[in-house]
Amino acid sequence: MxxxxxxxxxxxxxxxxxxxxxxxxxxxxxxxxxxxxxxxxxxxxxxxxxxxxxxxxxxxxxxxxxxxxxxxxxxxxxxxxxxxxxxxxxxPGMTSGMVEWVTGHALRHHLDIDFFLDHQSGEWIQKVPPLAQERPVTVLGLGELGQACAKSLARLGFPVTGWSRTPKEVSGLTTLSGPEGLKQALSSAQILVLLLPLTEGTRDLINAETLALLPKGACLLNPGRGPLVVDADLVAALDSGQLHRATLDVFREEPLPRDHPFWGHPRITVSPHIAAExxxxxxxxxxxxxxxxxxxxxxxxxxxxxxxxx
Missing domain, CATH: 3.40.50.720 (NAD(P)-binding Rossmann-like Domain)
Structure with missing residues (x-):
């Protein structure tokens, strides 16, 4: 038995x-x-x-x-x-859920759907998004979930760079590693996806210094781990225009407290840790x-x- x-x-x-x-x-x-x-x-x-x-x-x-x-x-x-x-x-069910969440929100930011939701007053604004091939995406973390999401985005035509702390080769992606590789991966990321595990080496990785490396107006998706991101630095980057929007599924404290500034920020979307159940x-x-x-x-x-x- x-x-x-x-x-x-x-x-x-x-x-x-x-x-x-x-x-x-x-x-x-x-x-x-x-x-x-x-x-x-x-x-x-x-x-x-x-x-x-x-x-x-x-x-x-x-x-x-x-x-x-x-x-x-x-x-x-x-x-x-x-x-x-x-x-x-x-x-496998968790992987599928994560791929759907990341792909859906990446397309939402790529097409700037929020812009059109904000302009429903009768004004005809023809804002045409670039093609996917013109929108570089970086995925930080090339584990099972990171690779699955990166490959899904690459199939849609996005140029995808994947970064991991140790070298990995993934067909169809540009792969980078190490501190210098991180700087390079961030420097091209118009959409940044965080799928790293939480370790002492990744805690607070997304801070004022690393956010400043992104192209101005980039979007950030975090379905990975809340403490990867320094909350105050993220809000400051959004307020300054360095970041355009952020969609967050994970947080340092969950459930996210009612008085947390993420709830009321006009450029942040909160989802309640549902990306990969x-x-x-x-x-x-x-x-x-x-x-x-x-x-x-x-x-x-x-x-x-x-x-x-x-």
Whole structure:
């Protein structure tokens, strides 16, 4: 018998019990005992989210892996009691959702749809946008989500530059890395998309200095991590005209406080962390595959490198 502990308040047991059981059956894992109350020493795998009541992993001495339901692991990695292998969630449904959000908002800014929404008074203003091929886009972060979004935009004709902290080659994209590569990537970015993980090396990366490197009038999309951006510097760049607009899906504090200046700013659009929600049906299949791999002594999918923080 393989004992699997479900330890998550959000997303919850009601959402995941049926999809997980179906995914286990589909993966040929007929001897799974999935519960929310296994005795710690009997647990083989933990299906986990950081908002769980489980914060001390010390009693789980026989646990083979902790399988997160979240893509981000910055709230889990610092837990010193977690010494088991940790796998982050890379969910095909989440990837599709992120691609749709990024592509939709990139097109919205490219076509300047907000301008026409703001001018519905009967005045005939023929403001013609450039073609996609004339609008360079930069995607910071070339993980699973970053590459998928960058490729989607490239298929629409945008010249896309991707930046990562370590060198990567991605077909159809210009790829850059390192500090000098970051400066180059920002210098051409009329639309900037943030899809970096949150680490000590990326926290506050988008600040007054880096925003000043963008072409004047650029637009910023942040569906990645809130603390990548220095809030006050972003507002200042919008107020000065250095940035034209920003669409933000993630924030330093969530839910975004009612009195936060982002809410009332005329050039900021807030969406409530919906760009890449984990889908129970597809996420359950990722969990099942990792348990199958664990039992077969195969490498886990999406195992976190704690030295890098993701």
């Amino acid at each position: 393989i004992n699997v502990l479900f330890a998550s308040r959000s997303p919850g047991w009601d959402s995941y019990e049926a999809p997980l059981r179906a995914a286990f059956d589909r993966a040929g894992l007929s001897d799974i005992d999935l519960r929310t109350d296994h005795a710690p020493e009997t647990v083989d795998y933990i299906v986990y989210a950081p908002k769980s009541d489980l914060q001390d992993f010390t009693p789980y001495v026989n646990c083979k892996a902790v399988l997160s339901l979240w893509a981000g692991v910055e709230k889990i990695v610092p837990n010193t009691t977690l010494i088991q292998p940790l796998c982050r969630m890379v969910d 984990t889908r129970a049906l597809t996420a359950a299949r990722v969990i099942a595959e990792n348990i199958r791999r664990g039992e077969a002594k195969e490498p886990f999918l999406y195992q976190v490198d704690r030295t890098r923080g993701y």
